[in-house]
Every structure is written in C-alpha cells, then in structure tokens.
Amino acid sequence: MTAAFVRAAPEPVLAAPLLQRGALAWLRENLFSSLWSTVLTIGLIALSLWVLPPIIAWATVDAVWSAPDGALCRAQQDGACWALIGWKFDYLRYGSYPMDERWRVDATEIVGAILIAWLLWPRAPRRLIGIALFFVAYPILAFVLLHGSTALGLPIVDTALWGGVFVSLLTALVGIVFSLPLGVLLALGRRSRLPVVRTASVIYIEVMRGVPFITVLFMANNMLPLFLPEAWAPDRLLRPLVGTALFAAAYLAEEVRGGLQLMPKGQFEGAMALGLNYRRMMALVILPQALTMVIPGIVNNFIGLFKDTTLISIVGTLDFLETVQNAAKDPIWAGPTIAATGYAFAAMFYFLFCFGMSRYSIAMERRLAAGRRL
C-alpha cells in the first residue's frame, strides 16, 4: 500500500453475506449465537412443545362451550367449562342488579368511558370542561343513576345487590376520582414550607404507604361506623370505597410529587416573575404540566388500583372476583374443572384490561418524552 492514495472509482455496494442479512441472520443472532444459546433454544422449544399444547387444548378443543348445567363439564374433565361463564355472564357483569334497571349501569359506564377518553387523549379540546365534568358532575350523575332517586322516578337499588365487573370498575373509578384531588393537595402540602401542613401531609402519606391495603379496608369497615354518629351509619359499599380513596390518595400524592420535582425551576420563576400568585401559578402553569407529565404514572396507579380492588371481596363486597368465586360454588355446576375455569376467565379479563392500559401508558410516556426534547 503506497503512502498516498486517491480513489479512482467508487467501491461497489455489495449485498451482505447470506448469514448476515434477513431471516438467517436473525436466527443466527438470536437463537444460535453460541453453543449455550443453541442448547437453550432447543431445550426451550422442547419444553414449550411439552407444556403448551395441553394448556391450549384445555382452553379450546377439549373445553365445554355450551351446556345447561355441570353434567357435561363433570364428564369432560380435561377441558375448561366455559359454559359456566356463558350461563353466569350477567351475574358476573352486574351482580344482582335488577334486570330492568341494568341500562343504568351501562349508561354510567359509557359516560365514564367517554369522559376518560376525553381526558386522556393528548390533543383533546377544552380539557378543562372535561375535568370539571369528570370530577364534579360525573360522580353525582353516577350516584343518581346507580343508586336511584325517587325524585327523578328512578327506583332505588340497594347497594347489597350491586356486584360483578361494574362494582370493580366503580371502586377503581371512585378511587381515582376522589384520590386525585386529594393526592394533589397532599403533594402540594408535602412540598409546602409551612411546617404544620408539611408534617400533616407527610404523616398521612407515610402511614398509608406503610400499611397493607387490607388493613386500611378493615379499618374503614370496622372503624368508620364507630367514628361517625349512629345516625350516619355508612353504607356497606361506601366503607370500602372510602378506604380505597384514602389509600390511593397517598400513592397518587407521591406520583404527583415526582412530577412536581421534575418541573424545571425556571417554570416557577417565570410564573412568579409574571406576577402570578401561588394559587394561579399552580393552577395555570405548574400543575397542568406536572400532571400531564405524570399521566403515565397515574395510569400505572390506576392499573394497580384496579388489581387491588379485588381485596374488597375480603371485606364482603361483591366485586368481580367474588362473583366468579360465587358462580364457581354453584352446586348445579360443581366439578373439578370449575375453579380453574373461573380463575382462568378472571385472569384473562384482568390481564387484557391491565395489559391494555399499560400499553397505553407506555405509548403516552414515549410521546411525552419526545415532546420534552425541546
């Protein structure tokens, strides 16, 4: 190679060698990159072939899809009894809510879904109206619709009849609706320079985060009636709802506090330089940005909350998991496959819901991160 060199003609672009590109390359890189990897690949494929087909068969081919009672399921013991689910579907959905009034549950859920979509959609117009509607008008509407009101001609439906998916959703929603404002207040309180405010916030947050959720529910269940006068005896459903809201508020407070800490100091200074007082600065500049930044965190909180609502079954509330368990205990359907069927169905429901929400949260996070690269 001589010391000096000038290229005369451009080098031809060659196709990558066969092992380098396309499917073969992928296989080599990801499945067979070393001896150990090859062994693993073969071993895992063998394992899945051994384990997966029976499970899939249990859920599909060998399953009983339709039957009026448990006889067929008892006969076919190596398949799921989906027939049970089909038969009990309304119960799993509404609990014992009277059939004629079930449209009220559907209406409440649809309105809620629309409002949430409005709040979570990044480019939605006039979010402020949506917020006011969701946090103020919707709870009242939901209460009136679900509970009933003689004044409006809606028959009262006792909360003892409420059950199923809608109670789980209701608990999680109530948790979010009431814990979000409380959580924001607690987060601001924790950052406050006033010692009484800060101490009170810290105590509340640390206590709620340091104890198991079940103890909070027990506390709400047993102690709420004691702390209120006889005349105000709280409803059986109301107690776990209160416990859920109080518990969720502490975790949400920490999320919001995280968002506030990420706010560049310049935002505070800019707002103050413009002459905004504390309340206006928070409401117009800081909180909108901070809350948007923690939407993924809040959604994650909601997912966790939704999973935690299963605990209210322990204090006697008929949530979705409890209805599944009750349905599985029906003597007409008793059989060895019933319990597994019920839990498999519940697991699929929770999985789809939570996984879906977490995908949304990840997408939101990516979009926010992209937007923040100013």
Next chain:
Amino acid sequence: MNDASAPVVVTPDKSAAIEMIGVHKWFGAFHVLRNINLAVARRERIVICGPSGSGKSTLIRCVNRLEEHQRGKIIVDGMELTNDIRRIDEARRDIGMVFQSFNLFPHLTILENCTLAPIWVRRLPKAEAEEIAMRFLTRVKIPEQANKYPGQLSGGQQQRVAIARALCMNPKIMLFDEPTSSLDPEMVKEVLDTMVGLAEDGMTMIVVTHEMGFARQVADRVVFMDNGEIVEINAPAEFFGNPRHERTKLFLSQILR
C-alpha cells in the same frame, strides 16, 4: 496514485502495526465498510476524517474488535483478529482506546480506574500498578486528582484520565474515537496537547477527529473516508494544500472556513 478498482492483493507486512486487507462490514443489510485497505506502520500517526456516517468510528472499533467485520482480514501486530476470544483479549491488551464519552468508571476513584486493568488483566501487584498509574496521571498533568471520583472532574480532566487509563496497560497502539467532540471548547486544547505529547513520544496512533489543526501538526498521513470507503490518503501538507479527489475538496471546503 493507486487505481482502487483493480483487485488489491496485498501480502501481509510483518512490520506493520495494523493491517486491514479487503475489509467489509455490514450492519444488517447496510454495507457500512466497503473494501477497506489500510496499513499502519509502527510509530505512525494516522488521522481519519470524514462526514458523519462515513464509517470512521466503525473502522477503528473493528481494530479492537468492538465491532466485527464480515469479510477481509485485520491483522494487529502480526496476529489476525478472528472470533477466538483469547486472541481478542490478547490484542486488546496491546491496544488502548479513548472514547468520545470518556467512559470512566464512576464508582471507582481516578486511581482505581487506572489500576483496574493492570491488576486484573496483567496481574500486577497493587503497589506497582499504582506507581504506574501515578506516573501516567502526572504525565497527563492531573496527579492531584487521583483520589477523586470521575463525577467530580471536568470533561477535559476526565478525558485526560481516560488517556492515562489506556496508557497504564502499556499499549503499542492507541485508538482515539473523536476524543474532543464532547468537550467544551476551552478544554479541547488540554486534551489535544496531551495527545501531541504522546505522538512526540513515538506512540502509534489512529485518531478519528474533526480537529484539523491537530492533523496538520501531528499526523503522518490523513485518511479521508466517505460513505464507507477510503477516498483519499495523503500527507497533511498535500492533503490540506492540494486535495485531489472531488469529495475531499467538498469536505474540506465545508470544514475549513
């Protein structure tokens, strides 16, 4: 002038520090290094320049096998680089590398950063490793920082530590991958001065950089790469004073105002 479209048959030269013969590399389907032929003699200083995406970083990362080439031969100090992990480790002991982002180990002190490899790879006693480290830290003019942590140093100081760390392994060849691109302007000089000192001591160096002043001062040859291929190689005086290839002229007109 060499005609590059004729097939190049080069017999390996045992006195060369590094030889790259017909080297091709693909990232997936993308042909990122195209028929690279380059020989670096001992004590020679090569500067590689070119637009971003031209493959210059990839080139030097192939030399110490941080990247793998798919075709051709890379021979370091008479030994060909293959997939044999022991050969790779052996080669890396004699090649030092300085990165654009310093890559100092933040959980170790400066001294520990420099003694880590001598102790665990060359199996030196601690006292000897520390003595060597202090020697090189003094050489890069920051011996007083030995017990600090990287996070406590400025960018220029960190890069000088990175140079010292590489030198502690007593390499025969030093590779520099855009060593000053991450530095604030006022710190670039201190690092370049260190590198000039190294060159004057006779170290074989391959430097990927945009600092043309450094190239003019120190390089024996300047290599211009574009689009994965070597376009022009020449001594600095010729390269900057009389560029031959069109693309070289275009690049220099953009770099040097």
Next chain:
Amino acid sequence: MAEPAGLTRTSLLNDPKMRGYASQALLVLVLLALFLFAGRNAFVNMTARGIPLGLGFWDQTAGFDINQKLIPYTPQSTYGRAFWVGLWNTALVGALGIVLATPLGFAVGIARLSRNWILAKAAMVYVEIMRNTPLLLQLLFWYNAVLKNLPSPRQSISLGGFVFLNDRGLYLPNPQFGEGAQWILVALVLAVAAAFGFWYRARQRQAMTGAQAPVALVSLALCLGAPALAYILAGRPIAFDLARLTRFNLTGGLQLYPEFAALVFGLVTYTAGFIAEIVRAGVLAVPKGQSEAAAALGLSRRATLRLVIVPQAMRLITPPLTSQYLNIVKNSSLAVAIGYPDLVLIFAGTVLDQTHAAVQVMAITMGVYLTISLVVSLALNLYGARNALQER
C-alpha cells in the same frame, strides 16, 4: 424589631408570614375539630355497645386454636400471645418470600436480557402475566384450583417415598438430629470462617504479587465439603422421619399446610416478576460505553460484569428492590383470604371479631407494619446516602 428605614409596612393581611401562620392555625383547628368529632363519636358508640376502651383484652384468654405456629400456643393462651404467634408467622412468610423471590427474580431479569430470543420472550411472558393479574387472584388460583385439587391422603402423590403431596399439604422428611449432629453446624461455621480467611489472604496476596486465586470455587468447596465430612465422621447422625399413611391420614414428617404453601408460592412468583423488571432496568441503565471501555482495556466478560457492570447496576437496583421486599411483607396480609394464620388473620380478624376492640386492634396491627416500613426506609436512606456516586 426595628425596621430599616424606607421599608413600608404591609398590611397584616397581605404579609406572607402572617398568612402562613393563619392558614396553619386554621388547619390545626380543622384537624383538631375532626379528631374531637371522631373521638367523641367513638367514645359514645363504643360505650353504648360495650366495647372495651383500653388494652385490657390483651391478657384475656383467647379461646381459639391456631394450627400453624412457631411458638407454643394453646386455646388457653391470651390474646396477646395470639398476637405474637401471628407476628412470627408473618415474619416467617416475609423472610421466606424475600429469600426465595430474590434469586428467582434475578434469574428471570437476567433471562429477560438474554441474547437468546426465546428465553427473553419467555421471561417477558412470565413477567407480564405476573404484573397484570391481581395477587389475590393468583393466591386463590394456587390455593383453590391447584392445591385443593390434589388427591386425598390415601392417594397422595409420592416422590420416592420421601416427599408426599396431597390436599392436606406437602409432607417433607422431618430431620431428627441425633448424637453428634452439632458437629455439622460447627463444621459449617468453621468452613464459612475459613472461606472468609481465604478470601482475605487471597486479596492480600493479589495486592502484593498480583497473582489471583480461585476464591469462589474454594469457598464453595469448603462450605459444602466440611459439613459433609463432619456428617460422615460423626456417624451420619441425622435421621429423617418420613410421613406414613395411617388409617385416613399421614402422620409424621414435616407438614407444610396448603395455605402456607399457596401463600409463599404465590408471593414468590408474583414478586419475582417485579424484581425481574427492576433488575432489567438496573442493568440496562448502565451505559453501554462502560462495558466497551472495560473490554477495550482487555478485561474478560466475567471480570467486566463483576468489577464494572454489577456494582453500578446494584446501586440502581437496591432502592426499588427494598421496596419490593416491603411489598412482600405487606402483601403477606392477603393470607387472610386463604386462611393462613398471619398477623392480620389472627389479630385483625379473629381477635377483633371476638373483642370488638376495633380501634386498638387496628392501631396495633397497622403500627406493626408501619414500624417495619419506616425502619427499612430509614436504613435504605442511610445506605443510599453513604454509597451515592460522588458528584461535583
């Protein structure tokens, strides 16, 4: 307080300090009012229903039995004693959960990072299932759908006659320590001490001469070999009491009840999913340049992991990992749903139902968990402050 000349007096109403005092005073008044309101109602309600107001119930006879206990307890024991039984059970589940979930979580987390696509995806499926289904559902599944469906004792599943599995529990061989068994423990302690000594001497030798010694292998050989040797030399002093079928049930052996097994198994598999994500995030957070720089210096892959990657990753992993440990302790309270007698089931369940002393019982129960949480958080903060990466 003399004011510098030239400062105008602001009205008290707008002075931020005064406003601060005023709002705090207001808050204190509101909180006080709430406490008094609640307290008065509680007093009235509790006396009206004959609920005890003090801690007198602590020394009353419990009157119920607990089938799984680590300390002696009978139905004649006090409620206070029942509290301690529950606390020890919670501690056992918590400790076991932490000890088992950590290696499983780390293994799954590392699998998730593997270059092998199948292994990484399999680990991902595991993690997503664990994280997206409620823990209670998982516990109920293991308890009701798996363990309860095991055969009855007469048809127990047996593993070589040593281990039996049926719907009453898992029966392991119960070790009976005979004459000379203590030497095994002595041998183990000596082996650990010797391993430490060897490690220390190897370090010194490396500092002196640079030579390396296979510390890990030697330590492992010592800790396994010495006790084994002692066992043989002492004449094999450990006998195993195996479970055997009598009439309708198994007797003997070490019985692990299905409630305990379901709780521990469920907690471990669930938390391992979260630990796996923490480990993965920690390792990914170490910049790629670190391993490149180590490789460029000639460090082997093992040395790179040990000296460069793992120390940095562990810094990031430790705080959320500790959080998960706390979660294991808190989540063990779900024992109440499957009937394992932990602190919540015994104290906040049975004792509360019997004495109706809701306020006292809940305060004590929550106090226990709160104490554990605060102590661990404090320890973590101290550890973090000491080991933080030094910055400018």
